[in-house]
Amino acid sequence: MPGSILIADDDTSVRKLLALLAQRAGYEVDEAADGTAALERLRGRDYLVLLLDLMMPDVDGDSIVERLRSSVRRPAVIVVVAYPATGIEGRFEPDVVDAVIHEPYDVDMISTVIMSLAGAVQQKSVDDTVRTRTRKQQTAAEGFCPYCGYEFLPPPAGDNAYIRTAILIHLARCIERPELKDDRDLQRLVDQISDSLEKHFHPDVN
Ligand SMILES: [Zn+2]
DSSP states (O other): OOOEEEEEOSOHHHHHHHHHHHHHTTOEEEEESSHHHHHHHHHHSOOSEEEEESOOSSSOHHHHHHHHHTOSSOOEEEEEESSOOTTTTTTSOTTTEEEEEESSOOHHHHHHHHHHHHHHHHHHHHHHHHHHHHHHHHHHHTTBOTTTOOBOOOOOTTOTTHHHHHHHHHHHHOSSSOOOSSHHHHHHHHHHHHHHHHHHHOTTOO
């Protein structure tokens, strides 16, 4: 599954070069020519990797790094500097800046760094999703709504449709559930927990 990469650099030629490399590696690319545009893009979408110029007009790269530190979901950050990276090492904490690249640009090295960091972010997001789903299934397997902890009543005897209907009715007004993007979203949530809940109420049925 390809993801997106954001390139924030006010130098058009550098930005185009990096965009080309990222696209050739199979990623969708968004560009930002200054810090304000970069922040706007970061708010609007989850990126795998941010290629970040430190010296941009308005909001500089350091401020963007600072803001990313407090966000839960953040891209891998590659800082791009136009000079050899003396004095750069140790300037950033490794928990926010994942790599530093500088002139002269080694095209193969940059592509490799982009791909490996993007891959790591993608894997982490998959792991998080699996962990969350497992936790939800466990909660449902104990007869509770995985979002708010509401306890579902046992189904009346012989009413096979009860469980899915009860989940649907509850989720429609559950205040803790995720926001719904469309009608199918609610159906998807029902599907996610109904198997576990059915097993809770009918443990003997396979
Ligand atoms: Zn609930």
